[in-house]
Amino acid sequence: MSGSTAVHGEYRAALRNNRLGLWLFFLSESFLFIGILVTRFYLWGNTRPELNQLNGLLVTIVLLLSSFTMNRAETALVQNDRKTFLNSLLVTVVLGLLFLAGVIVFEWGGHIRPSDGAYGAVLFGMTGMHALHVVSGIVFILIVWNNGRRGLYSSEQHWGVEACAIWWHYVDLVWVFFYPALYLMGQAIR
């Protein structure tokens, strides 16, 4: 076996372990989010607070778009298109910040306060925990962008980018369940 093949074999073995580890981490994170979701149904039942529907739809679309640009960044690197890779990462960061602004400015700045009983507690608990993950994703993307700018990833070996992309999609995945639970399910209570 040549030296390069051995290194490549080691990288693949490490990659398998890394992927499995990341998905096990997602599994443990899922328990947290499922717990929060169960809390919402236990405390709110078939009701929900009156929230700005347009804002909910817009932030959902923005997060969906950011998932697309993240996927585009990863695809671009595989295709050796470094310019699109770096640009798409930056666009994802901007969209992530827009999502955060939508939640913090319009939702948290609305008529419901964290101290407003079960409605306030659940709303701020759900959006706050999710926003915390969005912030960590943005920091992760910026680190990957900086590493990408320095040429640390290749089209064959870029576990860092893959992990970052999967993390960002996971954040989107959580919102796929949080959005209907917060904005759509149940009777709106004023």
Added chain:
Amino acid sequence: MTTSTMYLLATAAVLVLTVGGGVGLAVLFHLGSQLVLGDGRLPRLVPQRVIVPTEPMAVLRWRREQDEERMAVARRVAAYRSGATVLIVLAALTGFEYVMNLVGISVFGLFVIALVKAAIIVHYFMHVATVFAAGDGH
């Protein structure tokens, strides 16, 4: 200024804004579709000048490079398009979710739509299958 002049100016302004807005939107839509469905690059306003070599061996080499570049672009476009397709499906499902809620869909129905969206994200964006793959990829 007479009323008729004002009326003419207002009509002209509306016309200019409508046509200008329409053209602007069309250009934006075209550039957006180029970015999303094309090879990720905006079209050049001024076409790139191509210098074709004259020496026979150089011509062969140049043609091979051109073919390779074309193939790379085709691969890139195909890869980007699959991501765009997933985005369109997810956006359509989100819109469907929103409209169905207005119509009065049950909590179970909304949960099913969310599950479908989650399955699409896990499969196409998170590449869950690679966890069980023999070790290909990046």
